[in-house]
Structures are given as C-alpha cells and as structure tokens.
Amino acid sequence: MEFQSTINLLALVLLPFVVPKIWEACWIFLLRPWMITRRFKKQGISGPKYRFIYGNLKEIKKMKKEAKGWVLDPNSNDIFPRVFPHYHQWMSQYGETFLYWNGTKPTLFISDLELGKQILSSKLGFAVIAKTRPEVLMLFGKGLSFIEGDDWVRHRRILNPAFSMDRLKVMTKEMVDCTLRMLEEWRIQKNGEEVVMRMEINKDFHRLISDIIATTAFGSSYEEGIELFRSQSELEEYFVASLTSVFIPGTQYLPTPTNLQLWKLDKKVKDSIKRMIDARLKSSSNNYGDDLLGIMLKAATSEEPAKMMRMDEIIEECKAIYFSGQGNSAILLTWTMLLLSLHQDWQEKLREEVFNEWGKDTIPDSDTFTKLKLVITVFHFHKFFFLQFSK
Numbered sequence: 001m002e003f004q005s006t007i008n009l010l011a012l013v014l015l016p017f018v019v020p021k022i023w024e025a026c027w028i029f030l031l032r033p034w035m036i037t038r039r040f041k042k043q044g045i046s047g048p049k050y051r052f053i054y055g056n057l058k059e060i061k062k063m064k065k066e067a068k069g070w071v072l073d074p075n076s077n078d079i080f081p082r083v084f085p086h087y088h089q090w091m092s093q094y095g096e097t098f099l100y101w102n103g104t105k106p107t108l109f110i111s112d113l114e115l116g117k118q119i120l121s122s123k124l125g126f127a128v129i130a131k132t133r134p135e136v137l138m139l140f141g142k143g144l145s146f147i148e149g150d151d152w153v154r155h156r157r158i159l160n161p162a163f164s165m166d167r168l169k170v171m172t173k174e175m176v177d178c179t180l181r182m183l184e185e186w187r188i189q190k191n192g193e194e195v196v197m198r199m200e201i202n203k204d205f206h207r208l209i210s211d212i213i214a215t216t217a218f219g220s221s222y223e224e225g226i227e228l229f230r231s232q233s234e235l236e237e238y239f240v241a242s243l244t245s246v247f248i249p250g251t252q253y254l255p256t257p258t259n260l261q262l263w264k265l266d267k268k269v270k271d272s273i274k275r276m277i278d279a280r281l282k283s284s285s286n287n288y289g290d291d292l293l294g295i296m297l298k299a300a301t302s303e304e305p306a307k308m309m310r311m312d313e314i315i316e317e318c319k320a321i322y323f324s325g326q327g328n329s330a331i332l333l334t335w336t337m338l339l340l341s342l343h344q345d346w347q348e349k350l351r352e353e354v355f356n357e358w359g360k361d362t363i364p365d366s367d368t369f370t371k372l373k374l375v376i377t378v379f380h381f382h383k384f385f386f387l388q389f390s391k
C-alpha cells in the first residue's frame with residue numbers, strides 16, 4: 001500500500017513535465033507535418049507523403065542506393081538522375097516546385113530562378129538561416145554562412161578588405177605559382193616521354209585549390225595544412241552520411257562511436273588552424289600581413305567592438321574558407337576539363353587565344369587575364385551551368 005502511494009505521488013509530480021513533452025512530440029511528429037502539407041496543397045504545391053519521424057529520408061536513401069548501380073551512357077552528360085535521383089523523380093511527379101521532408105523538417109524544392117531571387121531578397125526577409133546539424137558546423141565552420149544580424153555585419157566588414165581588387169591582383173601571381181608547381185609535377189610524372197598517362201585530375205584539382213587557398217589567404221601551403229585537409233575530408237564523409245539519417249536533438253552530446261570520431265576530427269582541424277595562427281603571432285612583424293589571416297588577427301587586437309573578432313570566431317572563419325573554397329572550384333575545373341576533352345575544337349580555340357595573347361613562355365598576370373575574352377566566356381558559361389546543376 002505504501003509502495004502504491006509512492007508511485008501515485010511520483011506520477012503526480014512528473015505529470016506537469018511529461019504531458020507537455022508528449023504534446024510537443026505529437027506536434028512535431030504528427031500535427032505540424034499534417035498542417036504544413038495541407039496549407040501547401042491549398043496553394044497547389046504537393047510532394048511525396050510524409051512518413052512518421054523519417055519523413056522522406058528512407059526514400060531518398062533507397063533511390064540513391066539504386067542510382068549508384070546504374071550504368072551511365074558514356075556519350076551523355078546527363079548525370080542529374082544519377083546524382084539527385086529523388087529530385088529527378090519528384091520533379092516528374094509533382095512539378096518544378098514541391099514539398100518534401102528531411103525527417104520532420106519541411107523542405108521546399110524550387111527551380112524557378114525568379115522565385116529564388118524573391119526568396120533570397122533581404123528586403124522581403126524570407127531568407128533565414130535554418131537550424132543546422134552539428135556535422136555541418138564542424139565541417140563548414142560557423143562563419144559568414146551561418147551567422148546573422150550584427151555579427152554578420154561585423155564579420156563582413158572585417159573580411160571585405162581581403163577580397164578587394166588590389167588584393168585579388170596580388171593573389172593572381174600566387175595562384176599562378178601554385179598552378180605551375182602542379183604542372184611541373186605532371187611533367188615529372190610523365191618523365192619526358194611521349195606516353196599516355198592515366199590521371200585522376202579531380203584529386204589534383206582539389207589539392208591545387210587547397211594549395212591556392214592556403215597560400216593566398218593564410219600564407220601557408222598544402223603540405224603545411226595537409227592534416228587539416230585530411231580531417232576535413234573525413235568530416236565530409238560523415239556529413240554526406242548524415243544527409244539521409246534522422247537527427248535527434250541532444251544526441252550530439254552522447255559519447256557514441258560516431259560522435260567520438262567527429263570530436264576527434266574537429267579537434268584536429270582546430271589544432272591545425274591554431275598552429276597556423278600561432279606561427280603568425282610569433283613572427284617578428286606586428287603587422288600580421290595583409291592576407292585574410294592577417295586581417296582577422298589585426299581585428300583580434302582591435303579595441304573597437306564593431307571591428308573586433310574573437311579568436312574562436314577566427315578559427316570558425318578559417319574552417320569555412322578552407323572547406324567552402326576548395327570543393328566547388330575543384331569540381332568546376334574538373335567539369336570544364338571534361339567538356340573541353342569532349343569538344344576538342346573549343347580546346348584548340350582557347351589554346352590559340354592564349355598563345356596569341358601571351359605566347360608560349362609568358363607567365364600570366366592579372367592584367368593580361370582580362371584579354372582572354374573566349375576563355376572568360378567559357379568559364380562563365382561552365383560556372384553558370386554548374387551553379388544551375390548544383391542548386
């Protein structure tokens with residue numbers, strides 16, 4: 001009898017805490033998805049059906065697994081169904097605008113450029129930074145892409161000088177030097193013989209872009225930051241795997257095998273950046289340099305709050321620049337090389353323009369780059385196509 005009374009008392013004490021949590025769970029997992037789906041249907045926007053807790057993640061995972069087994073047509077560049085099979089299938093079923101679910105998170109897919117401009121317009125206030133998973137912030141860093149309000153304004157104001165036209169012109173020579181080093185490595189591999197080499201240029205381009213970022217932004221090099229790049233590559237694998245898994249808030253603090261590895265990799269990235277910062281701080285000059293890292297370190301010593309940047313903020317911005325800068329650029333270069341290898345008439349046109357403007361032995365600089373009208377046009381076209389494909 002006494003035991004039963006204790007249970008009843010405990011139930012009464014816990015009831016005010018348990019009932020709200022049950023209601024919150026019902027709202028998140030059932031009522032909210034139903035209400036959102038209904039409201040979008042009234043506007044003529046449908047999509048795949050919401051599934052309890054998982055949303056459409058299981059469907060996405062299944063379609064991606066099936067797509068990996070497809071044999072691609074070597075004469076076709078239509079890889080959209082292979083890379084994004086869920087988008088390809090749902091666009092044919094529900095149109096160019098549809099609603100789908102990343103777990104309990106509603107996601108609106110759009111392909112109308114004008115609609116995208118309206119949504120991203122700061123005047124309308126529709127574009128907000130959604131809550132992100134821990135893997136995202138570990139990989140990309142909590143830099144400009146993930147901060148808002150006054151912090152975004154402060155960071156943007158501090159970083160702007162690093163990307164001024166004068167600074168970009170200085171970077172051009174450093175970019176050329178990095179590229180020439182890569183080309184020299186290719187020549188050494190070839191060993192002076194007229195033979196056909198099999199090369200995985202995507203990896204070489206990733207390394208090239210990483211070397212350029214390390215050199216121009218941080219006064220370092222790929223070799224010095226190799227641990228950082230490797231750790232970020234491993235973090236990227238966890239990030240990709242997380243795209244088709246359900247995230248339960250709070251689990252990021254549990255010492256699971258995955259979390260332990262994530263924490264280890266994140267520490268490696270931060271330690272690599274700290275060593276780079278310490279090396280700059282220990283240098284004899286108090287100026288710190290005029291590259292991106294130097295500008296941020298100057299901001300760390302500023303006494304004005306609007307121009308000051310904390311050391312943890314500098315580390316996060318470094319993570320963002322290192323990772324975000326290399327992926328898209330390397331893929332763009334690889335895609336351009338692929339298309340030029342398939343359309344060798346354009347390859348010859350570009351080569352002819354370069355030789356006409358520079359000759360075969362001239363080292364390019366920022367001023368002569370502007371003369372390459374055809375090269376610029378090709379890269380702009382490929383960049384536009386790549387952005388449309390990856391949006």
